[in-house]
């Protein structure tokens with residue numbers, strides 16, 4: 001089995017072929033062709049649907065057909081109208097399908113921590129905001145001057161590891177205004193749906209869930225423990241007063257283990273205690289509480305505070321703090337990459353009246369997952385990123401090549417790019433790389 005673009009895109013094509021078509025008429029262009037076209041747009045990071053739609057070169061047409069299996073290329077308008085009726089729910093399982101391929105190739109061994117857990121970071125992000133464009137799933141906020149702001153956000157779940165730059169999205173859940181009256185209600189309900197789905201899709205996989213203080217409450221922790229997963233969640237003095245009062249009470253100070261470490265130039269000072277009640281209202285929920293001060297090589301000090309159901313000891317406290325801090329990767333390596341490295345996450349590709357905004361965001365995240373898998377396993381892709389210096393440059397060169405030459409596979413395209421980038425003297429080594437690509 002391979003993890004190259006061609007194999008993963010063909011997995012997406014098979015998935016799209018199995019989605020039932022909601023349309024009663026006007027089915028000249030299949031739903032799969034529509035979904036593949038949108039995925040092609042995000043794979044090549046076209047700045048808009050129109051850029052792919054108008055003034056297409058002959059080679060682009062041929063390449064859309066050969067690389068993405070598209071039989072009939074839809075117009076921009078047809079694509080928007082059709083995908084507006086397609087719920088993002090029908091795409092969620094595809095993340096699991098692609099993830100299982102990575103796992104099947106044994107690529108996640110070095111991501112495993114504590115008895116084969118994978119670290120799963122969860123966080124919310126807003127990707128659309130407008131005072132005029134809206135749909136039935138927009139979140140709404142009324143400003144002081146009575147203006148209404150419409151927005152879309154999603155809660156993403158991403159496998160991370162402190163030692164690896166690659167992150168693997170396991171899925172995402174649109175945050176919907178139907179989920180309650182407050183921003184917190186929206187995120188908590190989205191989180192429950194997302195966790196339930198991940199646990200059902202990966203029944204034998206144990207997760208160490210990272211999240212912010214919002215998720216460190218009784219119902220959410222009970223929910224994680226009922227399904228026998230682990231958590232390492234932020235806590236804050238204002239939202240977790242009982243825990244912090246316990247730590248600050250002079251009589252309890254002796255109960256905390258207090259250890260100091262130096263790791264890679266950082267000074268780590270940790271206090272921890274196991275088996276405390278989370279708070280007064282969820283006294284049955286017992287947590288292990290960890291406070292860590294980290295001073296970097298320049299003397300800058302930061303304090304972190306977490307709760308976990310993993311018993312904390314001198315032997316694992318440093319690891320726990322490293323894993324918990326890997327949560328920043330969902331923001332930096334995932335959402336910021338989508339915003340700033342050519343994916344156009346905040347660009348409005350089309351809003352629609354129902355699902356379009358959410359469905360396109362999920363398709364973009366799928367394209368990102370496929371790219372991350374290449375970065376993890378495809379030697380030609382890794383070398384291309386290295387020589388092009390930035391991903392944005394690679395996407396530009398991919399689009400240029402796509403316009404001028406017919407390719408029979410993605411492998412063919414990447415080989416062409418590398419042969420036209422690397423100076424001839426270095427191509428000997430490149431050929432070896434290309435041959436080793438699976």
Ligand SMILES: [Zn+2]
Nearest residue numbers: 134135137138
């Ligand atoms: Zn909307």
